[in-house]
Amino acid sequence: MLDRVNHICLPIQLVLFHLFSACDIMCGMTKELISRNAAAYKGHLRYFTGEPCLHGHICERIVSNNQCLECAKIYAREQYAANPEKFRARSREWSRDNPDKVKIRNKKYKSENAERLRPIAIARTRKWIDEHREQANKQRRDRRARVRNAPGSHTLEQISKLLETQNWKCAGPKCNKSLRKRRHLDHKTALVCGGSNYIDNLQWLCPTCNMRKNRKDAIEFARENGLLL
Numbered sequence: 001m002l003d004r005v006n007h008i009c010l011p012i013q014l015v016l017f018h019l020f021s022a023c024d025i026m027c028g029m030t031k032e033l034i035s036r037n038a039a040a041y042k043g044h045l046r047y048f049t050g051e052p053c054l055h056g057h058i059c060e061r062i063v064s065n066n067q068c069l070e071c072a073k074i075y076a077r078e079q080y081a082a083n084p085e086k087f088r089a090r091s092r093e094w095s096r097d098n099p100d101k102v103k104i105r106n107k108k109y110k111s112e113n114a115e116r117l118r119p120i121a122i123a124r125t126r127k128w129i130d131e132h133r134e135q136a137n138k139q140r141r142d143r144r145a146r147v148r149n150a151p152g153s154h155t156l157e158q159i160s161k162l163l164e165t166q167n168w169k170c171a172g173p174k175c176n177k178s179l180r181k182r183r184h185l186d187h188k189t190a191l192v193c194g195g196s197n198y199i200d201n202l203q204w205l206c207p208t209c210n211m212r213k214n215r216k217d218a219i220e221f222a223r224e225n226g227l228l229l
């Protein structure tokens with residue numbers, strides 16, 4: 001019996017993986033009884049007669065090849081354990097050749113497991129931000145600039161060169177504090193006041209100067225817009 005599973009092509013094996021969980025629940029009791037011919041006539045991919053397979057599984061079978069899903073599951077697991085690299089390579093190949101099917105499958109998987117996947121995704125994002133702090137900050141600046149319709153962008157090289165040019169010292173008036181430990185990159189003319197996101201509108205400040213300046217920018221902005229006297 002197991003030898004026959006050998007001939008199942010990979011896409012079907014992959015599909016089987018996604019049917020197993022349903023089979024585990026359905027096996028035996030609740031499934032509608034239908035003959036292979038009747039199922040084929042109706043265009044079903046699987047059928048269930050209530051009769052055990054040669055290995056005693058009372059389980060759904062595949063219409064095209066009469067294969068018991070439980071047997072296929074066992075076989076696929078054995079195959080995978082014997083040569084996981086080969087299996088993964090073939091799986092990757094199949095995914096590459098069937099991008100549309102992969103997209104649908106991933107979408108379904110994500111929506112069915114949204115609750116469980118959300119904290120994993122958040123943790124992954126946090127880890128990425130931790131490991132790519134400068135790049136994450138740049139993305140945040142670019143996003144803010146886009147929202148404000150501010151022109152321009154800058155590279156990570158430019159801002160690290162700017163730090164060298166400032167000699168790792170705060171550019172705030174009369175400050176000169178070291179920026180080795182903590183530093184903020186500031187838009188000299190704030191985005192809300194029409195400043196650009198180009199490198200020549202950027203400066204490194206210590207956190208204290210940056211907060212003081214942000215407050216000043218906010219007051220200026222309010223004044224310019226007639227919100228303050």
Ligand SMILES: [Zn+2]
Pocket residue numbers: 053054055056057059068069070071072
């Ligand atoms: Zn079986």
Ligand SMILES: [Zn+2]
Pocket residue numbers: 170171172175176177205206207208209210
């Ligand atoms: Zn400072």
